Amino acid sequence: MIAYIIRRIGGSIIVLIGISIITFALAYLVPANPARAIVGPHASEALVLKVEQQLGLNEPLPVRYIHYMENLVHGNLGTSYVLDQPVTTLIGQRVGATAQLAVTAWIAELLIGIPIGIISALYDRKALDHVVSILALVGISLPVFFVGLELMYWVGFKLDWLPVGGTGGFNFVILPALTYGITGAAYYARLLKSSMIDVMNSDYIRTARAKGASPNRVIFRHALRNAIIPVLTYGGIDIASLFGGVVVIEDVFGYSGIGQLTVQAINNLDVPVIMGTVLFAALFVVLFNLLVDVLYGIIDPRITYS
């Protein structure tokens, strides 16, 4: 197991280096010079050249990349061209807000998606299945921003139960998380339904029923534990991407997280921030994938690592 984890970490580092090369090249291939934007139209050419020098923009791309990676190894992600602050500081200021939103949104998806999945499986092709399936289809079909705006309008503005937007305590997280829950739950429901139907038709479930196990025990103790594995796989990737920034949700609700930072950086071609946020998101995806693989073994002892 430990050897497997070490191998996976090695592979993950290669993946991250690959992502950094691609992102770096793409960001710098776009013809945009931040120096003039920083000092404005009245600055002399000498000052513009000086700023280019200070930002290292006059060096060849491979040299710039090597410098970037040298700094990265020392925990330095560079300084934002626009905000003139260390990228680590900017990410650090927003990671808490994004983590709070990501975890809450993920829980909302599970709380909505898993019961729908179970009900759909248990009442397969019956009226209740059709009702929840249609609801799930509606949820999956509606654009995130539409659901977000509707919740903002009705729950936040008309009923005034929750803040309509901005960043603050937990009450600011509920509506964005619920938006994500409504639109994302259907994926979990569909995955769980098909997986659950397979499991419920298997021999050991029949055996459990024959031995007199209660329906709840059969469902939650025997069936769900096996049926949840594909959900776990998707869930791992899902929460990892949420940690990278819930871009649309953050934008709709004006929530100051990593997603907004990324969007603003892309609009401004603030390359150090683009690099930092992309690597940060990639790191989470890699880490959570690893975590999910390890959890497989714990949930299902039949899975072993060699």
Added chain:
Amino acid sequence: MKVSKMRLFAVVASMAMLGTALAGCGTQSATAPQGGGTTAGGGGQPVYGGTLTLDLASQFPHLDPAKAYDTTSDEAVEQFYNTLVTYQGTTNNIVPDLATYSVSNDGKVYTFHIKSAKFWNGDPVTAQSFITEFERVLNNNMQSGGQGFIDPLIQGSAAYVAGKATSVSGLKALNANTLQITLTHPSATFLYVLAMPFFSAVDPSYIAAHPESYIDTHPMGTGPFELASYTPGKDYVLTKNPNYFVKGIPYLIKIVFNINNSPSAVLFHFEQGQTGLISWNQTGIPSEDYLPLSNNPKYSGDIVKQTEVATNYFGLNCKYGPTANVNVRRALEYAVNKQVIVRILDGLAVPANQIIPPSMPAGYEQTLPAQDQYTYDPALAKKLLAQAGYPHGFSTTIYTDNTSPTDLKIAEAIQQMFAQVGVRAQINQTSWNTFLTNNETGKQDMFTLAWLEDFPDPSDFLNTLFNTNQIPVNNSTNYSNSQVDALLNKGALMPAGTARDNVYKQAQNIILSQAPWIPLVYPVYAAAVQPWVKGFYINPNLMDPLQYMWIAKH
């Protein structure tokens, strides 16, 4: 300031200020707003106390006046810092801020007598407070957008910038409270430059004790409000400076800027009464919110509008491609229906017929010479194109950016208008930064762009955008005319007045006749003010007057 068309909604102007000039030499004291410009929520006796809550579009990029060069930063910096002179109320009139002043007869030596004022930490404001800031702006390592406004204008600045001098010879502290600034030549715009936040008083001992990055996030100024706290990603809290050097203000005890750039949330917060103002804190009413607010009878009366000192224009390359031919450029002037652009901008614009906007105190022409009047006439455009050697039109590219959804709509509208006269244009839309970098090479066939004033003087438009020495960064159409250059260079050295204004009008007439630009529209700024928020007004050159605002009982 070169800006995307949408960012222009971050700019104000004053129609009411036509014909105003610099106020006299330094006998005024800083005063509350006067004049008949655009105000809202005024009237009644000011009430002390209260908290004004606002939604802020993004974190303030910079709180260091030497670095702040955007409207969002200036919204805060103007509350934290003071300059030697400032603008009076809603006008373009220069009045003393931290200093009264006198000017020598040759127009080259300015003497400032600094008022008794203190920084928030109790340190006094002295002549050195300004010398330190001027030197910071000139320091290349500061990367200040203010450098170009005083180098080489202030004597000795060029040597200081080049590292050949350790101080600026044109900046002298005659005593603790007297500052003398010597220029290399007289300048009609120097006082406007000094009113820019770049040239605020800073505390030399505070500057010396802290790294620049700290100063950029922890201001130490003389302004009416102090920064009490900043919670990253959440809010800025400003509290009243009880020792502000202007007695009687500010009225508010606290201002809370909640960081929130969601147009929907901004609208709902305003309608719920949670926020008092949508203005520079959002760089004007977000375009998505303008129609819902203006169509709502409850709020339509709370919207304040003013034409900006800015021009949205369509640049035509004078050096490359078919538009290098002046007759082609003149033909295209007749192909554009500017009313369509106004409609695309939800009516927040006025059709433009010249470079200088009508809200500029000087240079705008009520009546243009016949050869500079281009009215929408596609048939004439087609005929002129044929006469210019393009009876079947030509193919070209329109460059634009994606700062707002309306950017593409404007480009597409012009694309269709050009198609009617046989010009086949494809659209190249990129991010603002990419567009700007590309634009500053001077090689774009055609482009949509806007220019907003740095200060209220025609030279800021004409010299910056049409002088040959500005090719290609600001003069990105590559327009070059020796007669125009001579006029612009002459105007730069003349004292303010009718003779100088006429020089700029003459230059503009020549430029318009050669059509390097199709002036599209003069954009209109719109702000929303709650009826219980009083004292708000728009100055064409400054951000929100929070120090003069108060909250009435409601």
